Amino acid sequence: MDAVGRNNVTVTGRRDGPVVMLAHGFGCDQNMWRLVLPALAERFRVVLFDYVGSGRSDPSAWDGERYSSLEGYAGDVLDICDELDLTDVVFVGHSVSAMVGVLAAGRQPERFAKLVMVAPSPRYVDDPATGYTGGFTADDIDELLESLESNYLGWSAAMAPVIMANPERPELGQELTNSFCATDPAMAAVFAHTTFLSDSRADLGSVSVPTLVLECAQDVIAPREVGAYVHAVIPGSRLVTLDATGHCPQLSAPEATAREIVAFAGSPR
Amino acid sequence: MCGTSDGDPDLDTGIVTGTTGAGTGTSVGIGTGSGSGTGEESVDDAERAQFSALLEDSAEDLYEHAPCGYLSTLLDGQIAKVNATLLAWLGYTRAQLVGRRRFADLLTVGGKLYHETHFAPLLAMQGRLSGIALELKCADGSRLPVLVTSVVKTGTDGEPLLIRTTVFDARDRRAYEKELLRARKQAEQAGEDAEQARAEAETAHQGVEAERARLQRVVSILQKSLLPPELPRMPGLDAAAYYHPASVDVIGGDFYDLFPLDKGRWGFFLGDVCGKGPEAAAVTSLIRYTLRAAFLVDSDPVHTLATLNAALHERFTGSDPRYCTAIAGTLTPGGEAGAVTVGLAGGGHPPALLLRADGTADFLPTPGGMLLGVLADPQLTSATTLLRPGDTMLLYTDGLTEARTRSGPRYSEEDLHAFVADLAPAGAQTTVDAVQRLLGGFGEGLDDDTALLALGVPAARTAAANPGAAR
Helix, strand or coil: CCHHHHCCCEEEECCCCCEEEEECCCCCCHHHHCCCHHHHHCCCEEEEECCCCCCCCCHHHCCCCHHHCHHHHHHHHHHHHHHHCCCCEEEEEECHHHHHHHHHHHHCHHHEEEEEEECCCCECECECCCCECCCECHHHHHHHHHHHHHCHHHCCCCHHHHHHHCCCCHHHHHHCCCCCCCCCHHHHHHHHHHHHCCECHHHHCCCCCCEEEEEEEECCCCCHHHHHHHHHHCCCCEEEEEEEECCCHHHHCHHHHHHHHHHHHHCCC | CCCCHHHCHHHHHHHHHCCCCCCCCCCCCCCCCCCCCHHHHHHHHHHHHHHHHHHCCCHHHHHHCCCCEEEEEECCCEEEEECHHHHHHHCCCHHHHCCCCEHHHHECHHHHHHHHHHHHHHHHHHCEEEEEEEEEECCCCCEEEEEEEEEEEECCCCCEEEEEEEEEECHHHHHHHHHHHHHHHHHHHHHHHHHHHHHHHHHHHHHHHHHHHHHHHHHHHHHHHCCCCCCCCECCEEEEEEEECCCCCCCCCEEEEEEECCCCCEEEEEEEECCCHHHHHHHHHHHHHHHHHHHHHCCCHHHHHHHHHHHHHHHCCCCCCCCEEEEEEEEECCCHHHCEEEEEEEECCCCEEEECCCCCEEEECCCCCCCECCCCCCCCEEEEEEECCCCEEEEECHHHHCCECCCCCECCHHHHHHHHHHHCCCCHHHHHHHHHHHHHHHHHHCCCCEEEEEEECCCHHHCCCCCCCCC
16 A cells, blocks of 8 residues: 555655654645644654545545544554654644544554644534533534535536646646645545544543643634643643634644644653 | 615615715816817716716725625734625624624634634635635624635735635525535435435346246246156167257146056157146146056056046136147057057147158058047047057157247148158157257247157167167
8 A cells, every 4th residue: 555645645854853743634634734844844854644535635545434433544644654664753633633643642552652632622512411512513513514515616626636646737726716725525524524523532541642732722613621621631741722813723823833843742752 | 684785775876876975075177188168068067077976986985885895804813894885784883893703703603613624724825715605694693695705915024914805795696506506416316316226126136036046946846847757768669758848937738758557568648738837737737647547547548538538627627627638658569570569549639750760751640639628528539550670659749840930930740740751760869859959940939838759669789779768
């Protein structure tokens, strides 16, 4: 299997540096990290990738059943680690990818040194039975799927392969409304379901590597209560609240985000 | 219901009358310096007034009452400026929004999720985003479908400063798109339904095929039970038989048998029940055992057929009459020079054919014999002949003589006579093999079951040859 090609893997930064793996969440692709990448690349060997079904991953590798569970996405991470023979990885996962990192580290702990969870949430839907507040109802998630559906007229199935096959000719990408994060709507819908209907709370307790939880001060998707929950459940984790608005601090507050990641990843274990 | 543009006179009446024009005092004289003559002054004045009205449509008024909504936010989404059009659509006052709400606050929850996962990241990365379909929440709780375009305004050093957003009323457009989506889903559903129907038909077809195979096995087993599994070995005599079922699905009504009697004699019969299928098979079974039993009581072939007639006539009178044709006989070896005496009786059956050792062939007529089972006391005819070494007698059913030839007309007794005349002299097995090939040549023209039974005395020096020939 060619995970590097399948997942559009990019390896950049210091060749001899510690490995930092950046994993995007639902909605975009590895482009999400572009504003923090320069700062990280100075010190680390940075591995970026797109999950199958996102960005410029190989659409033929799509498997609706595999990617209907977060384990499938964790499989992508482990396949890449295996193929590049990565060890002592500092895994930085944004949003749902933070939980993917927890699953991957649970399956092959020997490959991972540390975990950075950026705006994580182990469950987005409220769970009144346990008094857990995720911030959303199942109806809200349906509404998101509707929004996705309303906007896939801007996505061109015909153009995606053209862009993928011609990375050296970015002007072809201009044909698309959005040259980043172009995702097949059917695959995006599966990822949305998997993301927003998942419940990974039970996995948090098993995290055994040093963990940094990075949350935003104002985040509708992962509110402060959720950040506090994650921090409380993962033994020995560190919680940092960034003075940032929205769910993507790597875009809205890139300097602070990069600073925290560098400090945590670069510190001795 | 969100405020509509219909309720705002500024939007409907357009730019010509949309402004009072008062207060600017800086009307620019279009057309001045054109050198127009004094005689046209009144016309000029009117035109001038009109152009002034156009140009006095101030930028501020255009912003406030543009036919689309305008919204400016800080980078964190805080609303900094909003135009009257959008306020009218949403039903908010300026004070309720500016400095108090973020753009995302105006969205539905699903829209917020979309905003956080797609809209905001793309805008941050690209600096602009256009034509995004969202729903805004109005003050009264209703929803306004809109198309949103946002641009990040940057300072001279390229630093992002704020986000400018235009909002278009997309009620009609979204209704149309929803219709398209609905049609698309319907088409997809129809496709899935068709696929499912096809799969179900496939399953049903497989079921039918399996049932058919099962039926064919039953038919085949039942058919075999109506015929002897193999012909007995007869010292000094040869026998061969062949059964051709017209269909693998329907059990046929032809029958034959060959069995020992007392004192080295043999009994045999061959016939054809009218009809096919299970009912005919039941009759065939009855006929076979009736004839076998009748032969044991009285081996005179005429008597055996009379017994059979009585049984059929008694059993199948009324609404479901069953008839058959049959030929029955005995073989009595021990004649002069290895000859075997054949005693024969016929009931409405085609005549036996004799293939003589000298190469000639003839019918052995049993004329006038009547269908069995019709009358209580039918006329049955008998015949006798001698089979000498090298002679063979062929019994057959009318599937053979009524087969449709490839050239059109049905095969006939005359044709069969000519065929065996060419064949003679021939032993029992050779004769059956040849006629079997003849049957094969008819192909689909052979539309009825056909049974063949050949009995012969081997030519002198090969008297022991061909024992127990298979049917």
